[in-house]
Amino acid sequence: MPIEFRGVYKTYDGVIALEDVSLEIPSGKVCALLGPNGSGKSTLMKIALGLVKPDAGTVSVNGLDPFKEPIRVRRIVGYVPEEITLYESLTPAEYLSFVASVYGIEDPESRALKLAELFEFTEHMYKLGGELSHGNRRKLMIISALMHDPKVLIFDEPFSGLDPTSGKVLKELLREYASRGRTVLLSTHILELAEAIADRVIVIHKGRVVAEGDVDELKKLTRRKEFEDVFFEVTGLSKDLDEMLKALKEV
Template sequence: MMTVSPNTEPAIRVRGLEKSYGKLEVLRGVDFDVGRGSIFALLGSNGAGKTTIVRILATLLKADAGSAGVNGFDVATKPSDVRASFSLTGQFAAVDEILSGRENLVLVARLRHVKDPDAVADDLLRRFSLTEAAPRRVSTYSGGMRRRLDIAMSLIGDPPVIFLDEPTTGLDPEARVEVWETVRGLAGRGTTVLLTTQYLEEAEQLADRIAILHRGRIIANGTLAELKQLLPPAKVEYVEKQPSLEDVFFAIVGDPGSDNPRTTSERK
């Protein structure tokens, strides 16, 4: 039987992670921890290396250097234990449009050899507010409903960790808010969430901690309040304006198209 590591250890630990494709350095020494039951946002633009990190943590890709662990298990030496510890939801909903919502859930529960798959499906349908839509074909679902169903499917078997790789890509604002509420609910039940996103507002709304990934390196890591402190104090004229996460992001990363992030001293 797989043993779960003590709760004092972080749910995810990454140290010195490197990955290159030929001469292209995608990851250049990445370090971060994710506390249990928290939402951790990995924020960066396209090509920053977010999905590469997720693929390494999911044992789908081998790192060139460094180490990574999920739920106390090393991804290189104990990949089977790692795979038993997480679920992965990619950028596009992996649901069968021909089947109904309930049939999708029952099918996955049976494939994972979960006891009483019908009861598991009904419980998840209630949790994700999909009971009324359960008999309908998924092809009739809205984007937000499909994504909620996709996340519900990933929770079958109660994994302690879930990777959400840009889960709101292509969704309209209303559907995005639906997914945000779903993610908050996951953390509220004790699930650890690693969220990759390029949407600044998404990280600001959801994350307990935010790491900014730029050109293969983590260049800032902290709570939203800590990241805001990287900017000079707000100037009070008529009304004090607190910096948004977008202000912090571009102040750290630099102007679009710039190869070098601005240092703290350069921002003062």
């Protein structure tokens, strides 16, 4: 399997972030990680990249250990973090040129401009990074992650801040990458988006995988018609939601 987690545990100051997570993320499918805030989605992605070391368990990416062969892993992965960090004194054109030099990309200007056109970003290429809006910063992170045409995409909340047009472009791009046999793993808190784009969904709650499969499988398993109801059922949040709705009626 292109991304494989086996018995992964991670704690922060005694608080469990991930508990005995075993997963296989196949190639050729768009896989979505779902879960409430703080459920462990970002931590799991960072472990796959070798950015966070697990307390126990193993992970491999295309058969490579990201902690023993970090450079080889990062050469085949395109990563978009949830937190956006930029060199604010560089223009996007300068930043993408730097990214291209790291990966040894041929004709980097052509590649950068092609991706910029896709995301209607061309007019921002020569502004300083510090002048970009949140949405345009997100676009730049996506473009930089795609510069080297990676075999594996790991995108953490990539749709956050995107305008509808760019969101649509990204959906189609992720589907296209999956159709080429690439590995696509994204996290999102938008249930409708996951239902629309994902071939497979993985629900994490309190650091544990509580459900995985395609949307129709999970609907049958839980006997729910709406995917939103499936999510609340498998995470055990249905009771909390019912109590909140009851309290609203009393306001």
